[in-house]
Amino acid sequence: MTAAPEEKHHNESYSALVWRRLRRSFTGMMGLVLVGLLIVIAVFADFLSPVDPKATGVAFAPPQAISFTDRDGNFAFPPRSYPIRETEELDPITFQPVVGPDYDNPQVLGFFVEGAPYRLFGLIPADRHLFGTTDGTAIHLLGTDKFGRDVLSRALHGSRISLMIALVVVSIITVVGTTVGMMSGYFGGRFDAWTQRFVELVLAFPQLPLYLALTSLIPVTAPTNVFLAFVIIVMSALGWAQMSREVRGKTLALARIDYVRAAMAIGASDRRIILQHILPNVMSHVIVAVTLAIPSVVLLESFLGFLGFAVKPPLISWGLMLQDTANYSVIGSYPWLLAPVGFVLVTVFAFNALGDGLRDAIDPY
Structure with missing residues (x-):
């Protein structure tokens, strides 16, 4: 009879034990993923921002919606959005110009598009952004502030x-x-x-x-x-x-x-x-x-x-x-x-x- 092979026992380090316990915690792992995501956002903020955060435009423009249909309701791909333009009317409460979408000039959206120039990590010149408009115009998914600056960026x-x-x-x-x-x-x-x-x-x-x-x-x-x-x-x-x-x-x-x-x-x-x-x-x-x-x-x-x-x-x-x-x-x-x-x-x-x-x-x- 052949002897059964000896089982090898590996002693886990303290950090391995902590990691094994942490993986069993749903909220702990969710927090870890979100913290990692926040760090990525902070490091690559220039690349993730669709617009230059200092660029000004239409003040208090509402968030732009992303649409997969054209003006006539037909399916359109890639998706598009409609820029916000000021009108000649004034809001009776705020006395600000009334703004609304410009359906005559749709903005086609895409990934890895050219946009405002920046320096990645403060050193590498670049002008590519994760998402934005293909023609380089500004898109405001979370609207703009009182100076017309993009809130999301x-x-x-x-x-x-x-x-x-x-x-x-x-x-x-x-x-x-x-x-x-x-x-x-x-x-x-x-x-x-x-x-x-x-x-x-x-x-x-x-x-x-x-x-x-x-x-x-x-x-x-x-x-x-x-x-x-x-x-x-x-x-x-x-x-x-x-x-x-x-x-x-x-x-x-x-x-x-x-x-x-x-x-x-x-x-x-x-x-x-x-x-x-x-x-x-x-x-x-x-x-x-x-x-x-x-x-x-x-x-x-x-x-x-x-x-x-x-x-x-x-x-x-x-x-x-x-x-x-x-x-x-x-x-x-x-x-x-x-x-x-x-x-x-x-x-x-x-x-x-x-x-x-x-x-x-x-x-x-």
Whole structure:
């Protein structure tokens, strides 16, 4: 008799176990896909935008519909749309020129068409867009704003600034909060006491009035990059304390575990213990906290941008676009200006769903 072949057992790594658990979570995988889609949109916004976001046209033009029929109702392919043109009539409520579709000049739509020139990744000159009109005219699938700029293209470009602010702020919060929290929990004693009093002082400030007060200190004539950097610094300075408090609590529990005490007994340095034993064990909590902190920063940036305290033109962000909806009559007459709200909602849902899935995958108990 021949002996049965021995079965090979492969030990899964921690990351493989986390991935296997995450794949079982429908909401977690949905959040992961949406986050990946948002990153692709932010990176390739120029290619995905059908129109130059700074180009002007008909103000408050409604969204254009895509039709597979011609003017007579016959089937037409490729699909087409009809540009919006101003008429000589005035709206009796808004006193704006009445606009409507121009059926005499249909726009034929296509993929990978030529359009406004741009630089891919800021380096490679290109003029191809994912979709648009074959004759190079502008199409506004989500309408235009008060200056006649395409809402869809501006929303796609606005994802860059909104997500960039969120990622930079959360990165600073994570590094500072994790470092301060681990050092405070590990060293303890007087250092821990004074550090926590300072953390409590930061947490005690009413954040919204302080945001408005600090951002109003910078002059309106300051360069856009300076204003953006100041906003990032203010958000980071007021956001690290909560992360520090959470990491400190985890560190206090880890510092009493046997392998940490054994490392202290054999004379391991404090730096080695913090980096080799404590940091890897708090990273699971930090990763989940990061995914849950990003949507909070996106909402905060949108709110401050709506109030005019975040991003200044010529930069584009979702909050800055929402400034046009400050008037109730504008929302009632031009509801398509609320399109950036949809992008904010999708972003918040994506990161929250991913964070919830990661929380269950990293710590199933």
